[in-house]
Amino acid sequence: MITRLVRGGLAAALAVTTLTVAAAAVATAAPTVVATAVSGPNVTVTQAGNYPIFPVDNTSFSVTWKSTGTADVTGVTRLTVDLPPGLTTTGALMYSTPYDYTFTQTVSPDGRRLEAVFTGTRAPGRSDFMKVQVSSHGTRPSGVITVTAANKDDADPSDNVSRYLLGSGLQAPVTPAAPAVTALAPSTGPAAGGTAVTITGTGLTNGFALFGNTPANGSCTDTACVVTAPAGSGTVPVTLVAPGGSAATPTAFTYTP
Numbered sequence: 001m002i003t004r005l006v007r008g009g010l011a012a013a014l015a016v017t018t019l020t021v022a023a024a025a026v027a028t029a030a031p032t033v034v035a036t037a038v039s040g041p042n043v044t045v046t047q048a049g050n051y052p053i054f055p056v057d058n059t060s061f062s063v064t065w066k067s068t069g070t071a072d073v074t075g076v077t078r079l080t081v082d083l084p085p086g087l088t089t090t091g092a093l094m095y096s097t098p099y100d101y102t103f104t105q106t107v108s109p110d111g112r113r114l115e116a117v118f119t120g121t122r123a124p125g126r127s128d129f130m131k132v133q134v135s136s137h138g139t140r141p142s143g144v145i146t147v148t149a150a151n152k153d154d155a156d157p158s159d160n161v162s163r164y165l166l167g168s169g170l171q172a173p174v175t176p177a178a179p180a181v182t183a184l185a186p187s188t189g190p191a192a193g194g195t196a197v198t199i200t201g202t203g204l205t206n207g208f209a210l211f212g213n214t215p216a217n218g219s220c221t222d223t224a225c226v227v228t229a230p231a232g233s234g235t236v237p238v239t240l241v242a243p244g245g246s247a248a249t250p251t252a253f254t255y256t257p
Contacts, residue, residue: 037124040155042069043077047147047162047170052087052136059134061164063092065118065149066127069156073122076215077151078208078241081114081132084143084166089114092130101128117215141166148176148206148243160243176244177203184238184249191255193231199240199249200224207242211253229253 049061063081067073083089088111094103101120107113114132122128147162154160157178163171181201189195197216199209202223209216209227218227225240238249 038069038156039071040069041071041073041151041153042067042156042159043073043149043151043154044068044159045079045147045149045162047145047164049131051145051164051166052134052141053167055136055138055140057136057141060131061134061145062129062131063147063162064127064129067122067124068159069124071124073151073153075119075152075213076208076210076241077118077149078215079114079116079118079130080146080148080206081116082146083112083134084141084145085112086139086143087134087136087141087145088112089132089134092116092132094128094130096128103130144171150207150241150243150246152210152239152241152246154245157244176205176242178245179203179207179240179242179247181240181247181249184251184253187251188254188256189229191231191233191257193229195229196226197229197238197253198224198226199238201240201247203244204240204242207240210239210241212236 043065045065047061047063050059051061052059063079065077089107091105091107092114101118103118105114105116143166145164149160158173158175161174161176165171179201180203181199183200185198200223204220204225205222207220207225209218209225211230211232214230216227216230218225232255235252235254238253240247
């Protein structure tokens, strides 16, 4: 009887030892993969919150943009929010402190598009967010809410578009096409600004123009942007910035006295 107990104990000990060795082998064969930040400045945009679900609903969801690269994000970051039919917004509320940035926004006449301009410096790891107020008007909300972010120095466009399908959830990420610019006309205007300028090319959707480092008001389709030159002096480079990247115009813009 004692012999059987000893043998049983020995067998159990050997089984435990075998399992321990096997587990150690598996752990050695599958090392942990640690994600690394994108080299250079990088903006990542996401969305979440209380989306409308009823035919008549008033609620809000958040849009968050974060510096996720290895270098500071600086200058202008432009954000857009496009709502499906049946939803409108009256604008967004910023909740980020301290107030070491500037923030402006505009809402389209039909209430379905919000454009925001955020200007500030963000060290890697720092984020900001705004609450977008939305309302539905008599029909059950459906469709996709699309949010984009664009910054001239952004190193990775794969995280610049967030899409949420109402009633389903976040959709798979899509990488927008890189912009290409073929022309700028006219290339001169008064120092006071106000010149209507057309930039043509491809991949310009949700883009904006920088005259030097100053953003210009305007709107873009995939193949053309019509913007109003801001006030300035001398000759300045013009850069088209879109969620897919940035591209310089073939000619600069010269301000005349």
